[in-house]
Amino acid sequence: MEKVNIDWSNLGFGYIQTKERYVSCYRDGAWDEGVLTGDANIVLNECAGVLQYAQTIFEGLKAYATDGGHIVAFRPDLNGERMEASARRLEMPAFPRERFVEAVTKTVAANRDYVPPYGSGATLYIRPFMFGSNSVIGVKPADEYQFRIFCTPVGPYFKGGAKPLTICVSDFDRAAPHGTGNIKAGLNYAMSLHAIVSAHKNGFDENMYLDPGTRTKVEETGGANFLFVTKDNKIVTPKSDSILPSITRRSLVHVAKEYLGMEVEEREVLFEEVKDFAECGLCGTAAVISPVGKVVDHGREICFPSGMTEMGPVTRKLYDTLTGIQMGEIEAPKGWIHIIE
């Protein structure tokens, strides 16, 4: 087979149906052995747990073509581990992390013709997800589940690629204290839709959510964690029990410390401190690290010195080092790169 005919360099972040997807079903207390299928549609009973009570969780990771001619995935074991945690929180049976990595490997290998070529700027986004599939009318967990993985070739998450974003402080909360903000549940994204549509209508690229308890501390955006750079060149990243433990953020913290020799503080970040930072970035699988140029809080503008035309210098170094590791140009820490073929 040959690569499919796609204009790789002009891809946005959208869904393109690929040839194969993985599906495993949970019934009578056990996961079946799982298969690849060409059928992208799912037939469900009208009363399925996912449709009535939103019992669904997901993950997001990427596969890359490296300069050495391999196809690799970035730290899939951590996505498998996080998905186990998400499942426990929503009373779903965990899909074991070893099987998760094996299923990612099989799905990407079966869709190798959709992996964007090295140097194209695009990647293969992998979307594992799980949902309650049998009928549930009283509020309780389903007894049957499907675990699935599909993938889709993608370009940058934010239109404009590396152009600095303008974000606004949201009047909505993303997560409740002791709620589900630290897991990847579909419900966290459903409730963020009104906030993101409102932000877009008002001309902003994303929302900055504050802590739901006091609304004085920076949490995260709808789909990424924050990294700030201080004027004396330290990295500061919010620590909170109600944000998603981003694998990209954890990787960038390691890159900053071990590759760039920078000091990193993981701590509560007051919104009042934001005006004093030199750079700001949004980090996540889809966002990679996307620079923020301006934060608007009900008309009050906070403009970072890095400006609105380019990534700041530290954000640029973090971006280049992380993507260099992912594409095989820079030696990776042990265990970060999972070779698919």
Ligand code: PLP
């Ligand atoms: N925060 C939220 C709310 C997200 O949806 C994501 C995306 O997965 C992230 C942060 C970044 O996490 P990761 O780096 O593991 O993709």
Ligand code: COI
């Ligand atoms: C990811 O980065 O993988 C996500 O799930 C974020 C989502 C908003 C696309």
